[in-house]
Amino acid sequence: MTPVHTIVAKELRSAFVSPVVYVIAAIFLAIVGLLAYSAAANASNQAIRLMQIQNTYAQLNLNDMLFRPLFRSINLILMIILPLLTMRLFAEERKLRTFELLLTSPIGVNEIVSGKFMSVIIVYSGLLSLTSLIPITLSAYATFDWRPIYLGYVALFLQGALLISIGLFASALTENQIIAAFLSFGCILGLWMLGALGGIVGDTTIGHILSYLSFSEHYERLIRGLFNLKDILYYVSGIAFMWFAAHQAVDAYRWK
């Protein structure tokens, strides 16, 4: 068992003894399920109406009517719940003084940061895999294009990982979990707003830079089923940057 595995195992153990993960999972799955249900019900109502008007068999595009709006909504929910999953990572260690144990043990800061990051990724992936029941169930009743859905899940995974890395960094800055949660929520909101700002500035260099920095346009492209290496690169570099920032924040804690 390498030190990273040890940290991951301990984090998962700690996460699942507290009710936080269960509550968040329940809320997340309930909202996502409800949204999917109402979108599906709406789509079938419209299909029936179309059949009555045109008197023909009509099939609506579920990718447009259901999956893309659903992926957008899930992103919004993630922006609120992921800071709650990451807030305890370092803040609690600082509060309970267990940080001293970790930092005086022969393991590296990179191993601590990676272990903590991976533990939340695992919880998040589990959560995400449960939502796959929605396309699987729907595929029994309707046909739709799977490619935007695969890419949509890639987008969700990368988006989640980015938000988690932001939360990881925020948690390393304070010993108060609530502050950590608000801090990461603020960062995420700011990043989101950059995209809107880019849209307002419009088709100029600054506008393009602002839009590039925000996750909105990258996420949107992926859930439309457009695979572009530039978007993947955006997420990977963003995650790497936040990981590095968290590493620096943990290191800085000892120099104070």
Add this chain to the structure above:
Amino acid sequence: MINVQHVTKRYGNATALDDISFSINKGEIVAFLGPNGAGKTTTMRILTGFMPPTLGTVRIAGFDCLESPWEVKKHIGYLPETPPLYLELTVSEYLTFVGRIKRLPDDQLTERMDTIITQTGLADVRGRVIGHLSRGYRQRVGLAQALLHDPPVLILDEPTTGLDPNQIIEIRELIKSLAGSHTIILSTHLLAEATAICQRVIIIHRGRIVAVDTPEQLGAKLRESETLSLTVKQSDPDLLEALHHIPGVIRVSQGATAHTYFLDTQMGRDIREELTQFIVSRKVGLLELKTQPLTLEDAFKVLTQTNTPSAPNISTPGGPH
């Protein structure tokens, strides 16, 4: 085993440690003694490699804390002021986790855990969640954590705080039993503790080392005066002033009641006989007269209060010194 050379630690403008140097031999038990905020915890954190010193070098078992922190960390067991416990884990889960991050091989881990759990008296609670344990047990789990990977150097920050008298004795016995095979530094503000366990005492005050010596010699060195305690039967408002005029008396202070007085006398001058005659002649009823042995506590007070203005000659009320 431990060698600290000219270590200074500054937090911004505040100097927490000011040019500290000392060395500790293999197998010694040494106490850091000092009031809160003296720099004990800072020193220990620097020794463990948790934080780097602003200036100076620290070597543990021959390894420099900054150059080879990895080796230093393997050689140290550290119990911080607050035991670093994950409250949601059980005792054995926690110790397994600690063993792994201390890089103890899995085949040794189980054996070491059994040894440590017996040694620290945790056998009854090994399956229980740490958050449900009492303060005493938590402290023991903290100690077990420090001992688990069998480090040659143990750094214990106030290992007996928050324990009841029986537990304190148990922990002290445990620490004593580790002497010889382990080099131990512990910090305390309990003077009895330093005397009971340690071979040497390092007194720190305001980031400086004020004294390094054995507990006994430290007391003897500081014995610049002897204190007599005197109890009389009747209260006499003038007695305090009158006592001060007896030759050989440096300072007089009143004890907890109006009938008790403490007299600081010149070193090597026994005034008990004159004092007895004086009290008898005043007819206030002599009940008790005895010498107060100078303890480490007094030494500690004298050494750490050098910067404060000297007390007035006659003060009421007050204890010895």
